[in-house]
Amino acid sequence: MNWIAIGTITDIPQRGARCVATPQGKIAVFRTAEDRVFAIEDHCPHKGGPLSQGIVHGAAVTCPLHNWVISLETGKALGADDGAVKTIPVRVDGERLFIALEALADRAA
Template identity: 60%
Template sequence: MTTFVDIGALSDVPQQGARVVKTMQGCVAVFRTSDDRVFALEDRCPHKGGPLSEGIVHGDRVTCPLHNWVFDMNSGEAQGADEGMVRTYPIRVENGRILISAELMARKAA
């Protein structure tokens, strides 16, 4: 069973925007859609390392700001002709608070 930790209020992330959470596993982009769904993805495009948190959110997709690669935030898979994938992480909203997998806050294995 996944344990979750509170990382802030849903209102801390703008609709169709993102916020970066620094974790022991690296930077994670937390996205909020126009209908208040949240997604957590690795904040690094596999193409050229672009910060996905600075990308354009449209529906449940985000477009990398550097070279327009589009990622499905449900699966982390690149869409269309692009090949690649970013990690996704367990995340949810409860009582207006964003909760993310506590495993992200744990130290990396030695």
């Protein structure tokens, strides 16, 4: 896998997110209260809301537009909602964060 450096874990507040622009689109990178890091496409499957601006709780994020809850682990909408976003592999090496962009490109093909 080709890992792309995107910064450090301290660039992202606990229970927060940062957005990374890529040739395949915006990626939201989340840090949970337990310092777990996840990356998913930065658009809700419902109406395209910016998930990076949502509220992180546990291993999920709530979309700021219509309160859809998306699993950070699977990218799937939780509860009665139906839809999903692509997840992107993340690697944490000490403080440094890396994402595997080809995984997103492969899934888009």
